[in-house]
Amino acid sequence: MANYTNNEASEILRELYSITDEKILKEKYERLQNLYEDERPYIGLYFNRRSSVYGKDISLNIRK
Numbered sequence: 001m002a003n004y005t006n007n008e009a010s011e012i013l014r015e016l017y018s019i020t021d022e023k024i025l026k027e028k029y030e031r032l033q034n035l036y037e038d039e040r041p042y043i044g045l046y047f048n049r050r051s052s053v054y055g056k057d058i059s060l061n062i063r064k
Contacts, residue, residue, distance in 0.1 A: 009035050 012028050019025050 004039075006035060006039065 009032055012032055016025070016028060019028065
């Protein structure tokens with residue numbers, strides 16, 4: 001949605017599926033958090049009561 005890409009973050013996300021060691025998982029998640037905090041790829045300015053959730057293969061509306 002924000003057109004944010006980061007090769008290191010993408011690689012970490014792919015690795016998470018196969019990691020079972022809790023110490024390594026914690027390190028990977030901490031690195032993701034640090035990347036996000038450093039780059040701040042998206043800052044929401046407001047919240048909408050009607051939101052759309054979508055991906056390459058899905059599309060649906062959530063209404064409250």
